[in-house]
Amino acid sequence: MADIADFANDLVQERIDQALAARNATKPALVAHSFLFCETCDDPIPEARRLAQPGCTQCVGCLSLAELKGARHA
Template sequence: MADSMDLVQQRVEEELARNLANAKQHPVGASEFFCLSCDAEIPEARRRALPGVQLCVTCKSIGELKSAHYSGGAV
């Protein structure tokens, strides 16, 4: 039977694996200067902070909210 430290270690390993998987999903390459969805200019600070960014903050937020809504997640 697993003790509490084993369970904690298992959770830590699962979290690390999940974070690594999320990090690998970020696009690599040049950032867009204009949002692919609404054609608004993407600020330079956002382009530097997120390499490969393709959407402005507003469009990205809307997409995440729609994704959470349609997948049954709480908003």
């Protein structure tokens, strides 16, 4: 049977959860920046790709090759 200490612990945990949620809600979201040039072949990464896939580091061709190599070795 729950006693007063259990109720107090539940209340404290609820307040902590609320405070953390409020703090996280005010944090700005980090924006991932894409590379301008492919880290593998040094060719420019098209702007459309950088906008569609924030944080990309490779061009589509190099990424496709890397995924194929990874699939073969998996």
